[in-house]
Amino acid sequence: MASSQHVLLSPAELAYLHASLSLIPPIRPDGRSPTQFRPLVAETGILPGTNGSARICFADGTEAIVGVKAEVERTALRPGEDTIYLEEGGLEGGDDGEEGSSEDKRKGDASWVEMTVEIPGLRDDDSGTAFLSAMLSEALLADGEFARRLWINRRFHWKLYLDIILISPPLSYPLPLLSLTTHLALLSTRLPRLKSEGDEDPFFDDDWAAAPYLFPRSSETSAHTTTSTTSTSTRPPITLLVMAVANNIIFDPSKEELAVADAALAVSVTSTSSHTTTADADPIRQAQAQEQEEKEGRNLRLLSIRTIDPPSRLTPPGVANAANAAYGASLGASGQQPQQQQQKSTAVVPVMASETEAVEGVWRPPRGGAKRAVLGALVQKVLEGGGVVDEVLDALEGVDLG
């Protein structure tokens, strides 16, 4: 799969669409504003046997479910690390107060997360699927923060299996859907509560209700700040699809919109809390920091950017009337051999012309890379405070994790 299934639009339709999206403000076929997402229905906890799961259904009918399963796995010890300190166990809890030492110990590894993406009708080694999976896991693992959460002790870690399944046909490029569903599933993921200390064989509380969330919710984080690392209120990343048409930046493009994109980007962002000293023992300063956070909103951090090859490049170009032989553009139909030759040579000219200079109302697939300024503007728009990402994150936060 390229970024979408082939779009069955004629060049004229493409040209029309492109033109309307280029207006200021743009007019989208479904009447959304440029930053508006398609309406979606989301729920979590749909798979009781998993550690966390979610389902999201977009209004256009695409639907995905994600299940997260966690398993305890032994960490391969590096040479020189094979000493096990039983006695240290008791001190572990106290140690965490000084963040420096505990920070060093918790190391994550990309191999602790295994992700599979399944798109109906496609093989799992299809390049498109592999690309999706790479993008999603890249976003998760880019900053190493996520894998670090899976650290249990020096000898054990959680291995997380993310199964991402698109259960409807891919009516539009599924990246945002899969990313949001994964985000939601991770938000609802809980790992059994650890009871053992230090480097002992892990031993867990058998009460599921006591299992903490992998990403503690903000209300809980404040209660936990003293025992958790600095990045407690980090949320799982989301990957958004943004495209540019002329000077407009359009979020969450539908299949048709993507077909006329000048440039398309997959931008992965994560939110961290604005204050970095959550382990601060001083309650006043903590409260201040929280106030500050409320004021500023969340701190967005760019994790990765990927350019998406928009399907618009593969669409056939429109032919200007001037160049269209059907409109008697350049030649009659007399003469045999030389005429044919001549027709051939003359026919080349208008096509060339249509590629080099835009003709109003004639579809011309974009050529060449996206302009740097456009990319910059796209990223800027995504990271904008109070923008789309905030809106999306807020909405996802509102989903009941029950």
Place this chain on the structure above:
Amino acid sequence: MASLKRSLDSDPLAANISSKVYVRSTKSGKVQKIVREVYLRQDIPCSSKLCRRCLNTSPRDAAGQPRPFVLSEAPAGTSVFQQGHYLVPDTNAFLTAMDLFEQDSAFYDVIVLQIVLEELRNRSLPLYNRLISLTKSEEKRFYVFFNEFRLETHVTRQDGESVNDRNDRAVRKAVAWYGEHLAGTGAPKVPAVVMLTNDRDNLRKAKAEKIPACSLAQYVNQLKDAEALLDMIPDTEDQETIIKDKRPGDPLYPEYFTISKLMTGVKNGLLHQGIFNVSLYNYLEGSIRVPAFPKPLIILGRENINRSIDGDLVVVEVLPKDQWKEPSTQVIEEDAVTKNENPDAEETGDIVSEKERKTLQEEVKRTQNKTTEGHAQPTAKVVGVVKRNWRQYVGHIDQSSVSQSSQQGRKQDTVFVIPMDKKIPKIRLRTRQVAELVGKRILITIDTWDRSSRHPTGHFVRSLGELETKAAETEALLLEYDVQYRPFPKTVLDCLPKEGHDWKVPGSVDDPGWRDREDLRGLLICSIDPIGCQDIDDALHSRPLPNGNIEVGVHIADVSHFVKPNNAMDTEASIRGTTVYMVDKRIDMLPMLLGTDLCSLKPYVERYAFSVLWELSPEADIVNVRFTKSVIKSREAFSYEEAQLRVDDHSQQDELTTSIRTLLALSRKLKQKRLDAGALSLSSPEVKVQMESETSDPIDVKTKELLDTMSLVEEFMLLANVSVARKIYDAFPQTAILRRHGAPPKTNFDELANQLRVKRNLDLSVESSRALADSLDACVDPSEPFFNTLVRIMATRCMMAAEYFCAGTQAYPEFRHYGLASEIYTHFTSPIRRYADLMAHRQLAAAIGYEGLHPAVRSRGRLEAVCKNINVRHRNAQLAGRASIAYYVGQALKGRSEAAVEDGFVLKIFSNGFVVLVPRFGIEGLIRLRDLAEPEPAAEFDAETYTLKTRGSREVTVELFGKVRVNVMDQKDEVTGKRGVKMELVSVY
């Protein structure tokens, strides 16, 4: 952008489905989230005979019948609930006071909630099993109500609610439902449904919800015999207050590690797991055998023992080398050291009392005097207990711990109980009946052993009767060795043949009972057994064959004909495992009818038998062997003595006597062969108590005499066992029930070999059983004939215990029976009194194609479980038998007017005493220095030469193996009220 949570309301059946979520950690370290769907139903009956509604809707079995309802329509009342009541205990009620529920006087009509049952299973499997057997007994009317599956009583956990709170709420809800439900029956007298719990919070909530509830103590107070029952409630409530009152932070013992830390440590080889054993002579010293080391680790001192009790499965940590010690050479008896402790005083000071500290100091002095440091052995300390092996203990109240005030009055008092088993520490007991219980044998259990308490705390279960009455002491022994002595239940008796004592071998040979049986009624078969033997397992015959060889037959009672696999009788027998012989009593494995009549190979009547028939050459080599089920008719039942007389009397030339003589000659050859192969002749002091026939009071003790005829029977039984073992192993290489005797580790003999070398310049070689047998033969002291037996007795104690096992669990070389020097061995010849033999019978019958192999005898897992059980039972039976003899020897001594002066031998020497074995009575006794003279003589102990020299008030030199003359008498310790055999040194030879 909208988000939505799908509501379950759309599902019409949602109300009937619930789920239960929990985390399961598997042994292999996997951690899984488990979701169980629960389908709620409304047809689970309340099982009260008052209720008609439930009877109509309750599920039917295949015959269309509902299960009979359990709870009585007119349950007993109490002073508060006079209309009658049903009880609903919570988990803690069962955990703390299971003994109460087993009482006959009260606790009827109990509703056991499923949630309680499940929780109990998770907390304590033995208690769970006891509760299950209560629910099965019809008299007690215990009903298991599946409250979790009934729609009305199911409770879903609320947000932020702990599991315990949720379960408590479930119990309350079930109680409330029962109350409403019964009120709806329209019965004239509706019984109250009462919740029993000791949880204050739960009681308070129940009160708020207007649910009838009592604490255990409150409830018992409403009953008639409250006083006696109250003692069975462990005083958790009181303790809570005590603990609160006490200053925090004075625990006496170190805390245990967490389970996960223990497991990690054990896995990584930093900690070691094993069974904790207390030294017989020093209650402050224990040892633990762990797989990692060839020799056991030593655990010294209260703090290191850290609340473990003999038999517990514990985890230990090896101590640093500077704390390694030698095993103590001192006798330290708990009674003596902690004699005057006050049980009421909460120990505020150190865990080690002054006196204990003093004894330890002496120890240190002695160790430091030593120049040889090489003797120090690795020591360890207990850091956690994996599994408690606590059971019910028999003991008696330490009179010295009873305060004067408590002799009268009914107030609760704390006393010490001294368990009969020396290895068990004193137990603190709170009771209201001190006055009644002093001087009685009582049964108690241990409840807890807190870090803050020096001794474990227990509660009273029941009284067995006056100390030293025959009934109480016998029952005490049976309880102590876990012998099942209750009469056979009806289900077992139902399995007996209907004809009873009139059962006969069918006269017609066409009868199905005769199928594949050989008619051996014509053979001259006789049995030889001890005097008065009623359960005759075996009989023998021999006859010359025309080719000069001899046919020898061993005929064993065909018990498997009567005891079919997997019926109630078989199950009971497999649990009992063996018949237990006490001096005055026999606890049968099988009901009397079978054991002493139908199976027993009595003379002059026809009996079914399982026969092993050999053709032996005159040199006693086996030419041929075959096995068959048969019918025999024994011509005579001899006692050993009768048979011996008959053989020795040369005027007797009848066929039967000659055949016994032939057997005797063959048995000598067999024995010689066995000894040549390296069989050991071991020894343990055996005595026989003679009883007065009328009163069955012991009057005299005799050492057992050895007769040729005994060895005759023994040899042929061994031969039969070996032949059968080969046959069943051929047929069932995986499941055959065999018996092995492992070669003892060389280190077991280290000490004995050293002692022999030092004291007698004798060499003990232990490379093989043959070498050992030869060197034991060489251990003779021309001046002292008993010396050889003494060494054999000591060597026997270094051996491993023989055990039953399933062929598939060991490699063939491991099958070896060390003592008998046989490659393979089993037990076949005493099916009336041993369960292993019965299984061997079934396997042999299948091996010769007589009958198919029952699945129960085929499944290896089951067989292994049975083997494990009968190994334990077998050992307990032996111990119980010996303890019974010891008790009667004591009684016989008590009957004498003057003390008996006997010869004895020194078995073991400590720095402050020595152990003497008196062969005449087969008993051992400890003589301490302070018993020698008053004041205690000073002594010099030389561990190198095993010599103890005393100076001062009395001067004697006691050496290991030395012969001494001692005064044996029965003595009661006035302080503790403990009676025992006491020895006094008269002189040293």
